[in-house]
Amino acid sequence: MKKKLIVSVAAAALTLAALTGCGSAKDDSTITVAASATPHAEILEQVKPILEEQGYTLEVTVFSDYVQPNQVVESGEYDANYFQHIPYLESFNEEHGTHLVNAGGIHYEPFGIYPGTKSDLSTLTEGDVISVPNDTTNEARALLLLQDNGILKLKDGVGLEATVRDIVENPYNVEIQELEAAQVPRVKDESAFVVLNGNYAMEAGFSVSKDAVAFEQSDSEAAKTYVNVIAVKEGNESKEGIKALVDALKSDAVKEYINNTYDGGVIPFD
Structure with missing residues (x-):
């Protein structure tokens, strides 16, 4: 009887582990992005309907600092972030041992x-x-x-x-x-x-x-260097959801929104 009870508990534990594992698997149709409030999160809001048409749900979380957005992407908690330019990204990787890469340049804020x-x-x-x-x-x-x-x-x-x-x-x-x-x-x-x-x-x-x-024009050295990017953990830049996100952010509709909203203070990066 005792042996039977132990077997039953073990089986239940295995079943629970299997269910827990299934429940924790990330849904590929949901794209999670950590972002600064302005202009990044505002721009991302314009992307949601574009991605919905492709079967993706975009979830945006606003962060007020420049450290956590990189930490949550490195850990895998979030798929991407949108708040930084390339020199900051490279410096952060060097200082913190992270493995973040540029998945696509979106805009720059010109001198x-x-x-x-x-x-x-x-x-x-x-x-x-x-x-x-x-x-x-x-x-x-x-x-x-x-x-x-x-x-x-x-x-x-x-x-x-x-x-x-x-x-x-x-x-x-x-x-x-x-x-x-x-x-x-x-x-x-x-x-x-x-x-x-x-x-x-x-x-x-x-x-x-x-x-x-x-x-600064979009082909200037400074614009190319200080372009704000979608950053992901190395190896994820070719994922279909990330590519869809970058393409949507570089769409004509989003470029028009940027040009009409920020009075030249934010410029789409070609």
């Missing part, structure tokens, strides 16, 4: 050249001041944008590590004024032009689409 005392780059004259952020990444982006618009030339190969010391040609002999990023918009009345990243431009009341004299 722009904005009017100060002048509103047309062709009116630059010797000694004009152009104010730029002084931190390494943002200064390099600002200098590259000025180079793209013919205002100066940088040493070959410096790329996104460029500083004012790397300027090799300055045909207008402009003065590059380096300031803490938050201070740059405050000197627009004392500078011919100011070069700003998106959030400081918006805080200063500038619109990328309406006010920027020039801004």
Whole structure:
């Protein structure tokens, strides 16, 4: 009798384990994404009906930090995240030993050249001041944008590590004024032009689409580097659900939403 009871309990345990295993298997038709609130989660909301037509359910969870979204993808709790650019992704992998990869670039948030005392780059004259952020990444982006618009030339190969010391040609002999990023918009009345990243431009009341004299294009080095991506754990980038998600985010409907909603502060990445 005791032996029979033990066998029965063991059989029940095996049945429960089997049922539990079945219940924990992830449904391939559900795609779970960890995202920042703006603009990432907002953009993902536009994707839900597109994916529904293909038989997928998109579940989006908003995170307020930049650590947990990567941790939950690494652990397999979530399929993907959408909040970061490639340099941050690579740095996170190196620092935390994670194995996250870029599954597709979706948008970038451009640097722009904005009017100060002048509103047309062709009116630059010797000694004009152009104010730029002084931190390494943002200064390099600002200098590259000025180079793209013919205002100066940088040493070959410096790329996104460029500083004012790397300027090799300055045909207008402009003065590059380096300031803490938050201070740059405050000197627009004392500078011919100011070069700003998106959030400081918006805080200063500038619109990328309406006010920027020039801004980073999708084929620029900075845009390609700082494009915001869908990140997944290595090996999952070819899964059908992930490919469907990326394709939906790059669809004409989503591009139209981005262009109509963010006034040039967010630009689809081709």
